[in-house]
Amino acid sequence: MEKSIVVAIDVGSTKICTLIAQIEDENSIRILGVGIEPSEGIRKGTVVDIPQAANSIAKSVKKAERTSGLEITNAIVSVAGTHISSINNKATVGVVGGVIDQYDVARVVEAVRAIPIPHNRVIIHLLQRTFSVDGVDGIRSPIGMYGSRLDLEAHIITASASSIENLRQCIMTAEIDVNQWVLNPLADGEAILTDIEKQMGVVVCDIGGGTTGLAIYINGDVWHSNILPVGGGHITNDIAQAFHLPLSQAEEVKKIHGHCIPDFIGDEEYFYCRTFGQDEAAKFSRKELSKIIQMRTQEIFQLVLQEIKRSGYDNLMPAGMVLTGGTSLLPGIDQLASDELHMPVRLAKPENITGMIDQLDSPAFSTSVGLLYWAMMMQETVGGQPKKKDVSDTMDKIKKFARYLLP
Numbered sequence: 001m002e003k004s005i006v007v008a009i010d011v012g013s014t015k016i017c018t019l020i021a022q023i024e025d026e027n028s029i030r031i032l033g034v035g036i037e038p039s040e041g042i043r044k045g046t047v048v049d050i051p052q053a054a055n056s057i058a059k060s061v062k063k064a065e066r067t068s069g070l071e072i073t074n075a076i077v078s079v080a081g082t083h084i085s086s087i088n089n090k091a092t093v094g095v096v097g098g099v100i101d102q103y104d105v106a107r108v109v110e111a112v113r114a115i116p117i118p119h120n121r122v123i124i125h126l127l128q129r130t131f132s133v134d135g136v137d138g139i140r141s142p143i144g145m146y147g148s149r150l151d152l153e154a155h156i157i158t159a160s161a162s163s164i165e166n167l168r169q170c171i172m173t174a175e176i177d178v179n180q181w182v183l184n185p186l187a188d189g190e191a192i193l194t195d196i197e198k199q200m201g202v203v204v205c206d207i208g209g210g211t212t213g214l215a216i217y218i219n220g221d222v223w224h225s226n227i228l229p230v231g232g233g234h235i236t237n238d239i240a241q242a243f244h245l246p247l248s249q250a251e252e253v254k255k256i257h258g259h260c261i262p263d264f265i266g267d268e269e270y271f272y273c274r275t276f277g278q279d280e281a282a283k284f285s286r287k288e289l290s291k292i293i294q295m296r297t298q299e300i301f302q303l304v305l306q307e308i309k310r311s312g313y314d315n316l317m318p319a320g321m322v323l324t325g326g327t328s329l330l331p332g333i334d335q336l337a338s339d340e341l342h343m344p345v346r347l348a349k350p351e352n353i354t355g356m357i358d359q360l361d362s363p364a365f366s367t368s369v370g371l372l373y374w375a376m377m378m379q380e381t382v383g384g385q386p387k388k389k390d391v392s393d394t395m396d397k398i399k400k401f402a403r404y405l406l407p
Helices: 050-068 102-112 161-173 184-192 195-200 232-243 247-257 286-311 333-341 363-378 395-402
Strands: 005-011 015-025 028-038 074-079 085-094 121-133 136-139 149-160 177-183 202-207 212-218 221-228 270-273 282-285 321-324 345-347 353-355
Touching (some): 005 363, 015 050, 015 353, 015 363, 028 050, 028 363, 050 161, 074 184, 074 363, 085 102, 085 221, 102 121, 121 161, 121 177, 149 161, 149 221, 177 184, 177 363, 184 202, 184 212, 184 221, 184 321, 184 363, 195 202, 202 286, 221 286, 232 247, 232 286, 247 270, 247 286, 270 286, 282 286, 286 333, 333 345
Parallel strands (some): 005 074, 028 353, 202 321, 321 345
Antiparallel strands (some): 015 028, 085 149, 121 136, 121 149, 202 212, 212 221, 270 282
């Protein structure tokens, strides 16, 4: 049997990552092509310069095509930015004939997505929370069940129509069709969460360069999501301001000498770097650097905590937080997060991938690999060509797709 090829383009604030992969089995992906390019023309997940962003995406795509020897025609693409918002909604329909079939599910899906949204916004995700049949909650797939009333609770994620179209134009410049948009923390969830964590209650926190993505999973489904306008770039900017460094050098200092907990750094630990206007490298205290990082990181987690409390689900996550994204590579960040949030915190990176994984074995690529798992789940491409799944073929397919209802 011909193995499926899936393609993902992760458009971030600091990097563009294009991945081409082959599905080995339902739990394993083999990376065939990788294209990583610095991100230009994108700020906090939103396109601010179409020519620059399109050029970065095109370079990333070409690198992936060269390393894989395959030509990309379509892909699944990540989306983030502060223009993202979400809402939960519930709808009810009557069951015709007494036995629930796919038509009844389609009707309740259409009813639950019929929410008033501004003309300048579009629905990018409609995710099942739970079905109910005649008042019986917690039903995963109602097809074939007897009942007279079918209810659906769904988590609906919307985005700015202009932001989506601007990004689509950048992707199309590289002659790529967008199969589907996927919110960053949802992609992360497919790559780094266990089924037990999703069932028990957990929050994914992806701290990227310009934004922090959150997704709360309870009873196996997404109950809340949001994108916060803070990220590792703010820490870099603080370091640049404090030590009078170029941003590129401040980023390097953060990665090499940074730590989130000053108490773990000795008073006599120093590093050297050349500041603006100086011919020779100056001496700086690592502890002072750590204090700067700690203050901004604490602020990020305070905003995360506010968002979790705003969701109303702060007491429903015994599995705590799974932390990922490039900024999660900072030493001590998991302990700091646990202290600030008062919950268990673990660091996560992509797993169950083979092939060209040297660069991908890092939390910085959780979204990129998660997009592949999402594409694998949806089975949108085979041999580089779109393939539409008929969910009425088998009950297994129906159950598989019921959790991820698309608008």
